[in-house]
Amino acid sequence: MSGPASVKKVCVIGAGTMGAGIAAQVANAGIPVLLLDIVRDPDDRNAVAAGAVAKMLKTDPAPFMSKAAAKLVETGNIEDDLAKIADCDWIVEAIVERLDLKHGLYEKIEAHRRPDAAVSSNTSTIPLGQLIEGRSEGFRSHFLITHFFNPPRYMRLLEIVTGAESDTALVERIADFADRTLGKSVVRAKDTPGFIxxxxxxxxxxxxxxxxxxxxxxxxxxxxxxxxxxxxxxxxxxxxxxxxxxxxxxxxxxxxxxxxxxxxxxxxxxxxxxxxxxxxxxxxxxxxxxxxxxxxxxxxxxxxxxxxxxxxxxxxxxxxxxxxxxxxxxxxxxxxxxxxxxxxxxxxxxxxxxxxxxxxxxxxxxxxxxxxxxxxxxxxxxxxxxxxxxxxxxxxxxxxxxxxxxxxxxxxxxxxxxxxxxxENGKRQYLGLDGDYHDVVRPEGVLLLEDIKLSSQPLIKNGSAALWDIGDGVVAFEFTGKMNALDGDVMALIGKAIPLVQEKYKALVVYNEGSNFSAGANLGLALFALNIAAWGEIEKLVAGGQEAYKALKYAPFPVVSAPSGMALGGGCEILLNSDAVQAHAESYIGLVECGVGLIPGWGGCGEMLDRWRQNPALPKGPMPSVAKVFETVSTATVAKSAAEAKEYGFLRPSDGITMNRVRLLSDAKAKALALVEGYAPPAPPEFRLPGAGGKVALELAVEGFQARGLATSYDGVVSGALADVLSGGEKDLIDIVSEADLLALERKAFMQLVRDPRTQARVEQMLVTGKPLRN
Missing domain, CATH: 1.10.1040.50 (N-(1-d-carboxylethyl)-l-norvaline Dehydrogenase; domain 2)
Structure with a gap:
């Protein structure tokens, strides 16, 4: 997530809500940032900026995408540290909306900034012409307004305002950095009150x-x-x-x-x-x-x-x-x-x-x-x-x-x-001020499924999914059901897509442009099946999902998933079974089945075990990886960003992160094409798991949580089923546990839990209220 060579370090002056939030988003993008503010306490001269960072680490929703990002923010004060802006390529002023204070600050900035560095104001009320009064020609040509919206991490709009003297090439560099690196959709506004x-x-x-x-x-x-x-x-x-x-x-x-x-x-x-x-x-x-x-x-x-x-x-x-x-x-x-x-x-x-x-x-x-x-x-x-x-x-x-x-x-x-x-002719057009229609032009490198749909038909589709040709031999698999929920139709189309892609194309990207990638299995359908005791149909869906996901994993071509928004339960499991993931930075990923009284049933347990046993940060042996996966899955942990998803193991270290949502499909397509040459499917993993002794250790941990009131009685039952799967069931430490063995354990545990009235109550509560039942 590094930015263009033109912006390697940023300074934000003003550590209020907006300034601190801008600094956090720069850090989220992997760019070092210097955050400065005034001196209020002579004994702790950096207290204002440092306090802003500390506050953001406790704020919910979080300005930082991960705690690691906060380490990229260097704090200081205007009196002692302004000379450090000489190392910065872009200086963002975000102080109070008083013209006299801004003028005084700009005079100091001009004494220290590099001649090629951009300077911008986050103002939303003061015209650009007034801001640059009295400044040198070089300062005026390198100045612009960059109006972020609050909170800067989550609001995608950035209004850019320029003047007659603004250097066009510099403005383009900042706009490109804001787009590709900070994830903003840049709109050029005129220098008028309130902008747009x-x-x-x-x-x-x-x-x-x-x-x-x-x-x-x-x-x-x-x-x-x-x-x-x-x-x-x-x-x-x-x-x-x-x-x-x-x-x-x-x-x-x-x-x-x-x-x-x-x-x-x-x-x-x-x-x-x-x-x-x-x-x-x-x-x-x-x-x-x-x-x-x-x-x-x-x-x-x-x-x-x-x-x-x-x-x-x-x-x-x-x-x-x-x-x-x-x-x-x-x-x-x-x-x-x-x-x-x-x-x-x-x-x-x-x-x-x-x-x-x-x-x-x-x-x-x-x-x-x-x-x-x-x-x-x-x-x-x-x-x-x-x-x-x-x-x-x-x-x-x-x-x-x-x-x-x-x-x-x-x-x-x-x-x-x-x-x-x-x-018109497969192009979206708008009415111009000249009375003629003009094509809506996307920024360079932006590929959207909504545009592709204007001029083409799906290769195949059913009620819950569709397959689209997105060019260069790559096909996009799109979920189309309500909330992009996953059901038998999705699995059936995966089965039809694989031979089609194998015969005529190079790679597959799993992607859609809904608010959420997928909230997981269709719970409404599941509850209906539960109410009529259609156990055979439920087991068929579980087995069908396992078969479809493993067919994707072992397909003779690369499969790249590209989530944005929620990728939960089965939505997370499809990521885990992909060759690679290109995730939008605002992806919220997790295996949440335990929250509704179930366990992951489409291969998520084995895939998470495989990832954590390869993690060099964990001690060797079967138990550390099992304990880590148990902790994450039993608590229905959800990563609140793509960066955090790497920390939980839902994403690999090598998986990509796209900051700008509209660039996600293009980036995922490029990642898929990069895997084509010499591609070979992965070898099925084999595990040595701790067996009965490991299961007892996990269950003791849950009993401890129950004693402290952090887990309910039924949490213990669900966690016990998960512990049985992760520890290898009847297998012992000396036995090899195959991927097929783990899938069978998943199915068995899932079907045991789904028959329990307490699980059925949890599923119904989630459907009716959207909140988990703590029974």
Whole structure:
């Protein structure tokens, strides 16, 4: 995960939430970073920066992808250590939003930076032209704005703003580094207040809050209408404000009203909110405070409450009726046509926000693609503003605005009866400001299955999986079921894919573009089988999964898996049975079967044993590797990043990590092709396992956990079944245990557990609540 030669070391100045988070993401990418801040304690001059790193190591969700990454952060202070920036290729300023302080810092930076080093500000409120006032020509040409979104590890958007004097080649180097190495999707924004995402996002939130107050609807109703039906995260608007902090709202409002022209539509909707001011004064700043529009009343047994917008008093939260029919499934035309407050509220938000976005191009960005990308990645919208307009129809939006006597943006008039996006000759195109359609161009080296699907059909498919030709003799195997769950159809298609690839292609990549690679076996199907006691069908699925995964492992061509998001249970096991893995950095991998009263049944036990016995960090002999796998699997441990997955053995040291999600398929394809020449399938492993004595030792450890209240009675039963498999069952230390022996032990233990009513209760609870049952 090393970056381009142009950026070998980074300095971040300002160790607040954003600056520290930026430094952590640089370290996550394997790049050394110098983190500096002011001196507050003369006896501990680096306390501010060092304290920020220590805090991040305890924060959840974690800014660091692994504790090892934190070691790449060197801390210091501006007074003693600024000369060290001479070793840095990129200096990121992330101090408070005060122009005088930034100017003072830039003067000091200019005295020490290398002439070829880039300098950028993480500002979101101060124009670039003001930032570089009084600086030398060399400084101005090497300066840009790099606006990260919080938290920097998880938010994929990076807005880059440049000026007329910015060195084009330098900007391209920083953009490329941010893309490939830091994993950011770079959007070029114009030097205007709020840039793209915050300009539109702040307007959207303000419009939604105003409409809720004006229409007298509840916060629950508002979030039900303005959340999922619009493709907005399930928090809705009020839940989102609670999440980011209510105290941020007046700050954003002041920032925009003071910098936007007087005739900007935002000026007309930015208005005082006495309730919000009172909430902030009383410490109700959202989730980071005592609560916000929603709170948990601890005096009432953690009862969820919501604020009454008319009185400002809290009351028990109500479950607002979900938006039904087509309107609730993303049909925005149906949503804004709903009778009563629901339709009025939906249109109050969409009419204002979408027309505002349309009026801002080309002021804030050169084209609509940049605007849509910024809103999807910066605010987690499922669709960008122009994609939302297409769902209603540009002509219909324009017609309704005109009927209400509101201005119709020129871009809507330009579109007329046309859509902003279309597919032509297998290419996705967008409507340009010249009135013509242009191809949506991906960054160099980006390969997406969604693009391939526009111009081709699957080689073969069924209800749960599909096979796609992705070029150069490589085929992609895609899971397509709900949550990419694994079932008999997936296993059947693996069986059909192997001879096809063997006959006509070079390699196979297991990949999809869902939110999660796979959450594992289809539990709903499993519960149905359990309820009708279809034990034969369950055993058939277990045996079929083992057969399919081993067929992939021993196929006469390379198999590379490329996960992103959750790869759990059977999703993890397919990684374990692949020749190599190219994982997105944000992959969450684990064998979680014990949490639902089962054990890994598709070869995960043997594959994990094989990996840990080869780990040079463990002592020799059968017991250390068995104990390590037992500890990881019995506790249903999930790695919270690809880097952490290497520490747990879910990934090999040689497996690749891709920082940018959109580059994952291309990287996986390249890894597969690199394995083709001279490829030979691996030899089946053979094991010497500790036998009955090892099993007793593992069970004693579980009894210790039970005595401390860390494991339940049924945890002991499940762990005992796992211990039997990992120790080799009836085999002794002198016996060789084959891979086939371990698979048979897995099947036997799995089928014993699946018949137990306590396992069935765990499976049902997980399906209904998404949380494990501790029985």
């Amino acid at each position: 995402a915050n300009r539109i996002g702040t307007f959207w939130i303000q419009a939604a809050l105003n409409a809720a107050f004006d229409l007298g609807i509840t916060v629950e109703q508002a979030d039900a209408i303005a959340g999922k039906p619009m493709g907005v995260p399930k928090t809705g608007v009020f839940g989102l404000v609670d999440l980011v902090g209510i105290d941020l709202m007046p700050y954003l409002q002041k920032s925009l009203t003071s910098t936007l022209p007087a005739d900007d539509p935002y000026q007309a909707i930015a208005r005082p909110a006495p309730l919000i001011d009172r909430m902030i004064a009383d410490g109700y700043t959202g989730r980071k405070g005592k609560g916000g529009f929603y709170r948990l009343n601890r005096d009432a047994g953690k009862r969820k409450e919501a604020i009454d917008l008319s009185t400002g008093d809290y009351r028990p939260a109500i479950k607002a009726p979900s938006v039904s029919g087509a309107a609730g499934k993303g049909d925005l035309a149906a949503l804004i046509a709903l009778p009563g407050d629901a339709g009025a509220y939906a249109w109050a938000i969409l009419g204002a926000t979408l027309s505002y976005a349309a009026s801002l191009v080309p002021e804030i960005a050169d084209d609509i693609v940049g605007v849509d990308t910024a809103m999807k990645l910066g605010y987690n919208w499922k669709f960008g503003p122009f994609e939302l307009i297409d769902k209603i129809g540009a002509a219909k939006v324009a017609e309704r605005l005109a009927a209400e006597g509101r201005p119709v943006p020129a871009l809507l008039t330009l579109a007329g009866d046309r859509s902003f996006y279309r597919v």
